[in-house]
Structure formats: structure tokens, C-alpha cells
Amino acid sequence: PASLTDMRVVRRTDLHAALLAAAADVVDIRTGSGVDDTMSDRGLIRLADGTEIGDCDLIVGADGLRSRVRAAVVEDPGARRCGYSAWRAITTTPVSVDAAGETTGRGARFGIAPLPDGHVYWFASVSDDGDDAAGGLDAVRQRFSGWHRPIGQLLDATDPATVGYLPIEELAKPLPTFVRAGRGCASVLVGDAAHAMTPNLGQGANQAMEDAATLTALLRRHGRADLDEALRTYDRLRRPRTQRIARQASMIGRVGQLRAGPAVWARDLALRMTPDAVLNAQMRRVQRWQPPEV
Structure with missing residues (x-):
């Protein structure tokens, strides 16, 4: 067994409850309304029930691995x-x-x-x-x-x-950008919509929250007047980190699921020879993060 330190685990339902409570009086929360289409050039979102929401300055795609918003930002590579x-x-x-x-x-x-x-x-x-x-x-x-x-x-x-x-x-391959700025309504991807990763580092939800905190800080700093700069900075800050963690998680999964006898023997020997301090240091590097200042 490999021990892990500096890890804090919470139930996802408890996390959802805390986030919902914080947002309850701030935003209009509508459940059971999947996104059917986004028309960024018109600042318009069409929901699966036919409802249209318009006059948007920014569409935030936080709709997971099979995001419907992602196609408004980049060519969608899909999942694998x-x-x-x-x-x-x-x-x-x-x-x-x-x-x-x-x-x-x-x-x-x-x-x-x-x-x-x-x-x-x-x-x-x-x-x-x-x-x-x-x-x-x-x-x-x-x-x-x-x-x-x-x-x-x-x-x-x-x-x-x-x-x-x-x-x-x-994600079948890393995205070249998380944002679409310029003409019309801007779009930005967060969480699995931007960088869906395997769970091997326990970072899927963590990176989504980092995305949200970073985007919020940058929007507060730049405001509506300089939205494009906020999005460019978000992409510069978030894409390298999340894609690096996604690569690490993917590699850990491939190594952890090895089935061939000699490969399993070599992996297990390497794990036994690696000090816990080295593994813990690697985990701390993943977990070490600070949001940008507002």
C-alpha cells in the first residue's frame, strides 16, 4: 500500500450542499435543464426544454465530460x-x-x-x-x-x-484553449468540460474548484470592460496546470492497471523501493496552489 498525507476527503453531497447554500441568494439555480445548444455569436443558450436564455456576456461551460458548451469553444475531441x-x-x-x-x-x-x-x-x-x-x-x-x-x-x-x-x-486529447473571446458572447470552460481526467490523483473536483476560484478572481479584477484579458489570463494560468495533472493521473492509471507479469513485477519493485517521503512530496506538489490576487 502507498500512504498519502495532506489529504482531506469530504462527501460530495456535503460539498454540493455547502456550494448551494453559498449561492442560494446570489444566482438563479435551475435544475433538470440540460443545455441543448449555445449560440455564442448571439449570446444565447437554448435549454433542452426549449427555454432560451439570451443577452449573455459570458457563457461558462461547467457541464462535464460530455459538455455541450465545449463545441462553442473548440473542436470537441470527445471522450475515450x-x-x-x-x-x-x-x-x-x-x-x-x-x-x-x-x-x-x-x-x-x-x-x-x-x-x-x-x-x-x-x-x-x-x-x-x-x-x-x-x-x-x-x-x-x-x-x-x-x-x-x-x-x-x-x-x-x-x-x-x-x-x-x-x-x-x-478527454480524448488536451484542448488547445479553454476560452473563446472576441466577437459576440465569450465562452469559457471549467472542470471536466475543460480537462476531464481520470480519478487517480483525486483531483477532478479539486481542479474544477480551482478553475472557478481563478475565473472569479480574474473577472473581479478586470470586470466587464476587459473581459477578453480576464479570459486570456485564465487560460494561461489554468490550462498548463490542469493538463499536467491530467497527464499524471492518466499515467498512474496505466501503471496501476498493468496486467502482464513482468511489468507488474517491475512496478511493484519500483513502488517498494520508492520512499514514502518521495510519494508524499509528489502529492503535495499537486495540492500546492494559490488563487490569483484580486
Whole structure:
């Protein structure tokens, strides 16, 4: 197992609740309204229910891996499967776990991260050829039976109905820009719409929040009068960092899911020979970030 330090884990539902509470009296929040089309030249957004929202100065595309806004900014490369899938869940009862960590096997990994309330987030990933059935908790038990403690205890403490399963995907290639400025309504991409990455560094949501904080600071600094400069600076600050982290996450996934015997042996030897201090320093470099000053 590789230990990780300086990591803080929160439930996504708690994060959503905090963000919604902060935005409740500031913006109009409309749920269940997917974007059907964006017409940047007219400053217009058409929702899936036919509603049109116009007179926009800036469209912020925060609509995920399969973004509908992305095509208004760049040629959309689409998504690609990474060759492995993952089950994810949070235990329904507390389990005593000393620290977060990840264990690698042949074409399989199991990771754990304790939450502040004593419950534990876990994931189990397996290499596949795209035809695996989800299988649920029973499939996880079958594939990871015999693995070390506390994996069995975590599975026993999990409600099968709460286990999610997804193929791991990422953007097919990095975007050349996150922004479209100039004539008409400007557009900018944040989060997975801009840099959807594999979850191997736990940075998908973190980088989305960094994007939002950076964009907010720059818009406050430059205002509507210099919107293009704000967007150019956002692209300059965010694209190199997020794409570097996406490359690192993708590489970790490929190495972690190795199946060939000699490659697995070499990987495991390298992990055993690498001091924890080196791994922790690498994680801290990913986590070290400050927003631009307003």
C-alpha cells in the first residue's frame, strides 16, 4: 500500500450542499435543464426544454465530460475509455482505518480514504475490455477476496444499493484553449468540460474548484470592460496546470492497471523501493496552489 498525507476527503453531497447554500441568494439555480445548444455569436443558450436564455456576456461551460458548451469553444475531441472500470462507495457504518492508501494487484487496485465521521470512501478498479457487467458488491467481493485487511471489513460495512460502477474515461486529447473571446458572447470552460481526467490523483473536483476560484478572481479584477484579458489570463494560468495533472493521473492509471507479469513485477519493485517521503512530496506538489490576487 502507498500512504498519502495532506489529504482531506469530504462527501460530495456535503460539498454540493455547502456550494448551494453559498449561492442560494446570489444566482438563479435551475435544475433538470440540460443545455441543448449555445449560440455564442448571439449570446444565447437554448435549454433542452426549449427555454432560451439570451443577452449573455459570458457563457461558462461547467457541464462535464460530455459538455455541450465545449463545441462553442473548440473542436470537441470527445471522450475515450481508459481500459478499466471502477466500483465506488462509502461505508454505511464507521470502520476504523488508520490512513488513506491504495493497493495494486495484477490489473486491479483497491483504494481507501477515511472520512471525518468515521465512514470510509473506497474504490475498486479492474482492467477490462469494455464488456464487463457491473456486478455490484458481489463482483467486488469475488474479485478482491483474499486481499488484505481492512478491505473485507469495508465491503461488509457497505450497503450494496449504494455501490456505483462506471468505466473510467478522460478527454480524448488536451484542448488547445479553454476560452473563446472576441466577437459576440465569450465562452469559457471549467472542470471536466475543460480537462476531464481520470480519478487517480483525486483531483477532478479539486481542479474544477480551482478553475472557478481563478475565473472569479480574474473577472473581479478586470470586470466587464476587459473581459477578453480576464479570459486570456485564465487560460494561461489554468490550462498548463490542469493538463499536467491530467497527464499524471492518466499515467498512474496505466501503471496501476498493468496486467502482464513482468511489468507488474517491475512496478511493484519500483513502488517498494520508492520512499514514502518521495510519494508524499509528489502529492503535495499537486495540492500546492494559490488563487490569483484580486
